[in-house]
Amino acid sequence: MRLSNVLISYLRLPIVVRVALLALFIIFLFGAIIHVVEPDNFPSYFDGIWWAIVTVSTVGYGDFSPSTYIGRIFGMLLILVGVGFMTFYFVSLSTATVTRQNSFLEGKASYNGKKHIILVGWNERIRETLHQLNGIHSRIPIVLIDETLDNNPVDYSNVTFIKGNPTYDDTLLRASITDADILIISADQSKNEVNADMATILTLIAAKGLKPNLYCIVEVLTNNQILNATRAGADEIIQTNKLSSFVMTNSIVSHGMSATLLVMLDNLAGNKFEYIKSTPNHIGKTYQACINELLEEEMLLIGIKRGDESFINPSPSFTILDADELLIIKH
Structure with missing residues (x-):
């Protein structure tokens, strides 16, 4: 029952992962076999694995090689089986990479980030x-x-x-x-x-x-x-x-206003409008006094929001109350 569960879990893995696991299994298996068959040429299990990896990758350093007939037979089997799996693995990996890239460009993939x-x-x-x-x-x-x-x-x-x-x-x-x-x-x-x-x-x-x-x-x-x-x-x-319609109306009243507004908004790049809560230091002060104070902090006060009402450039004597929000432009 456990073996069948393991097999089902294995079959559910992506093809690239399955091929990679199978290739590793073959490498470890043949590495162990060659160590048992020729302990003199492959004195450790690690030496056998090294030889198996070098063989299936077709690098062939020649630092380890079987000398007996049975050892060479296992070597030929490893070449026939292992190289095929490794080639299939790299082809599958390349295909999966291209497929994923195309899915990303074509909008078929999912986004897994946060705070976006x-x-x-x-x-x-x-x-x-x-x-x-x-x-x-x-x-x-x-x-x-x-x-x-x-x-x-x-x-x-x-x-x-x-x-x-x-x-x-x-x-x-x-x-x-x-x-x-x-x-x-x-x-x-x-x-x-x-x-x-x-x-x-x-x-x-x-x-x-x-x-x-x-x-x-x-x-x-x-x-x-x-x-x-x-x-x-x-x-x-x-x-x-x-x-x-606001821009068009102002352009009718004042010719060239649309271009001016566009330049003004474009020059705000890098700056931003923002509402900030009025602090105890602001409460009770006039709009003009708050302008001067915020300018020292490199913020330009342009209006006040009070509840659902907004006051853009109100009278200099306009008094800031508790719970008012200040509309500013800052870097």
């Missing part, structure tokens, strides 16, 4: 996001999920491509979503806006079902779906159309 960022969907916005993230920190592990691509579209070493439908648990689990830190869902603009938002929310629901505390940032195109995205558990909602 998952990006869903492929478009120019995601391409630029990857470029910006790698400009800030090239070692951030990133997993890209898309079902339309055939191969990894970027050559960043820290980006793993997973091909599949992001609304399916299997795809998300292959991206190791339960160990991820952040999920970003980009709207599929090849669909109409309503269908794109529905796909985004469905992906969000699937992700939250697998990891409820996962921080999720979603792109929504229509105002009607903002509430649904919030209900589905979105931590942040990016309203692409609203942002675009």
Whole structure:
């Protein structure tokens, strides 16, 4: 019964491992046999193993060799059997390596890392996001999920491509979503806006079902779906159309504003927006006083968040209260 269990366990191993184990068994077996058959030429078990390894690898140093007929017969058997297994092993190893590499490039492999960022969907916005993230920190592990691509579209070493439908648990689990830190869902603009938002929310629901505390940032195109995205558990909602309309409106009012805004945002590369909790040292002080104080720490205060309200560049006399959050730009 135990022997059959061992055989079943052996047969379940990958082909490369099985061939390697069989080759090692042959080497140890013939090493022991030659030591018993010709103890004078092979005074130790280790010498026999050494001879077997040199023989099957076709190196043939000649420091040990059988001199009797029976010893040479075992040597010929080792050459016929062992060399065949070793050749098959290296062929299998090469095949497995190429297959795994192709699976990795084609998005068929699974990601096994932790504390990574998952990006869903492929478009120019995601391409630029990857470029910006790698400009800030090239070692951030990133997993890209898309079902339309055939191969990894970027050559960043820290980006793993997973091909599949992001609304399916299997795809998300292959991206190791339960160990991820952040999920970003980009709207599929090849669909109409309503269908794109529905796909985004469905992906969000699937992700939250697998990891409820996962921080999720979603792109929504229509105002009607903002509430649904919030209900589905979105931590942040990016309203692409609203942002675009804001830029267009300001460009109408002030010509050239779109280029200025783009340059301003591009110059923030390496810096970041961040909310920080107000400390006892900030409470009771004016907005202007906090600006001067934070500048000494190389942080630029640009606004205050109080509950659900945000105040961008409020009056200099605006007073900081307990539980306020300070919106800053820092290196």
